[in-house]
Amino acid sequence: MTTKPKPLPAKKRTSIGSRRNPEAEAAVLAAARELINERGYAGFSVDEVARRAGAGKTTIYRWYPTKADLFIAIYTAERTTFVAIPDTGSLVEDLVGYTTSLWRFWRSNSAGAALRGLIAEAQGTKEALAALRERFLPERTADVRQMLSTAASRDEIGVEEINGKLSLWVGYSWFRLLTDELHDESPLVSIMAQIAGTPSDRAS
Amino acid sequence: MTTKPKPLPAKKRTSIGSRRNPEAEAAVLAAARELINERGYAGFSVDEVARRAGAGKTTIYRWYPTKADLFIAIYTAERTTFVAIPDTGSLVEDLVGYTTSLWRFWRSNSAGAALRGLIAEAQGTKEALAALRERFLPERTADVRQMLSTAASRDEIGVEEINGKLSLWVGYSWFRLLTDELHDESPLVSIMAQIAGTPSDRAS
Amino acid sequence: MTTKPKPLPAKKRTSIGSRRNPEAEAAVLAAARELINERGYAGFSVDEVARRAGAGKTTIYRWYPTKADLFIAIYTAERTTFVAIPDTGSLVEDLVGYTTSLWRFWRSNSAGAALRGLIAEAQGTKEALAALRERFLPERTADVRQMLSTAASRDEIGVEEINGKLSLWVGYSWFRLLTDELHDESPLVSIMAQIAGTPSDRAS
Amino acid sequence: MTTKPKPLPAKKRTSIGSRRNPEAEAAVLAAARELINERGYAGFSVDEVARRAGAGKTTIYRWYPTKADLFIAIYTAERTTFVAIPDTGSLVEDLVGYTTSLWRFWRSNSAGAALRGLIAEAQGTKEALAALRERFLPERTADVRQMLSTAASRDEIGVEEINGKLSLWVGYSWFRLLTDELHDESPLVSIMAQIAGTPSDRAS
DNA sequence: CTGTAAGCGAGACGGTACGTCGCGTCTTGAC
């Protein structure tokens, strides 16, 4: 009942020799994207991806040994839709702009669902946790880190504050993602101001 | 292989009439606690809980229809170990104190693992998401909300800042929990200062 | 879905002291009858009987320790509807008449279903097999045995043929019951003639 | 307690591509045979078959969607041990010979137990009943039908008597099987004579 | 030009877990 059999595309894909078939790769990613979007983390299975992609499970496991790998690949593949790092001269404005478009990215694609899946997966297996911390996070927070560095270089914040502010920003964004509350952007301005702002012991 | 047979306690538990048997309840919770601690979210199964508790699966499902319910029960059962809301007169100090002991609570019990499980589960099923948002979060963030209210009442922060600061605090704590980075408490003081502090547009 | 909750009869039955409550007994049998009729051998459960009868399971197990007992009780309770032993002076006619009304009895009540259940149960447990052979069969074939004895006393058949002919008759009737072919009575006359008839080594 | 752990054969069976593995098939049938023999209809579970065969339940359900299918497969697999259709020129002698060896077949193998299981199963589910009537019976009574046809062709019996005599024969054999009375073969001769014999209205 | 190595769809395999149902036993509290 849950398994829509999906009228397989008549086109028969096959090997193109001793190297990756990009058509197969694309079909797998497309199916994975569609599936995570449609059914979420539960209900996402390699079997079903294979079924929808008309691919062998071996093919999938060859490239993506774990679900974490697959989720990262989905996220990265969507990356094309996502855009530029603002540079308005104001950290708050930069953060608001960036976060707004990031959340839109998370909402409008399967990217958000993929990240939710990646985080969920990381709660269970150490490989996924490692992938999240070592492969996903550094790369995917580089933009914000860049914005914070720029702000530091114009003395808007202290250099020693960068890591903390970054964590706060990631934590907040994840919290909204994980509780499925990305739709309400109204608090964004004040929250980003808070993140960009002064620690209480420096205020006075 | 995965099923450590566990020499069953010779004592045979049974029904005590048409109402809950608290012994069974305790055995189930203890087994669940032990299991989530030992094996994490993956590797946590109702089957194995039942096996270790010497309980029927029906008994478990009767009280905890979903894993989310079970995780919340574990968290709540541990709650005895966790303590008081500091009231030092300084929001930062309060937050640091509270967060320190919360993280210790998360680390030293199965509570942290249970919360990680709950969050992971919420990424897949809407029931778990609802449980997290509507049953877990309001109750479990009441303490910090209280601390923020107190701070507002002595004009340390604005009342309108409470919700935002609360989200920042939750987000940050979850982020550290979910990436398994609770051990490093060194940034706590500066982060809590940041949360307690002034938004950038109010600083001047 | 399969378990129609059945709006319990508002009337609340209870104990009438240290002896059987005939109302409860009747309710249990009625529910059992209804259930075996409706759902057959699979789908017949003590739990469901208790539910429909508004009875405690203990009550049922007190009187009917096994399903076999329950099936026999159903069969016996229906017995009121069933009638007389024909005595036409011709064995064939007697057998046809009797078998016709027996089959009608089996078809129109839950008796047929109960017997099918009893036989099925006897394939699995030795208690049920014993009940079938020692309690059910002798009693329930007494009528036909009587008819055969009468025929022997008027020299229509030999006394030594009684047991064999009885087995043939039971076997044939069971076969039709067990393959759910009771509706077709057309071969009855010729079959009963065959049973009543002469062994091939005596014919000539 | 019920689960005799059975020191698994060190040899690890696995897939041999996308088609049936005959080793697995053999292991499943052997385990099923052993189990029905040992424990009878009650106590026969797909779980236990899988356990003993060292097979996944999926593997079993793939080939034998219902227990009826499995019972038929057991019966058929044993068929190798069972033999020839007698042709002595006398229907009675043929029937006695055939029935004797059939009963021996039923007694000495798991075939008898399997048939008892099949019949029991047919009392509960319509699929099993259909399998019994449409797949099992026609095929498995072909031998006797053949013998009756031969007898008819030499005018020993009438052609119109074939079906009735066949039913009588099946009914009687089943009756003895279902009441676990196959050990006593003494009435066989006179019963088969009765079946082969003349209906009472043709006897003069 | 031919062999070989890898990719590919397919799907069977041994497992584990799911959530539900039925078993027969038990305890309670009312009668």
Add this chain to the structure above:
DNA sequence: GTCAAGACGCGACGTACCGTCTCGCTTACAG
């Protein structure tokens, strides 16, 4: 002691995924 009620331990049900495997095929490239 009988009754309704229903919790209890147990174990089977049939399904879904897991990650591994083997097959039969295709194609590219190395010798």
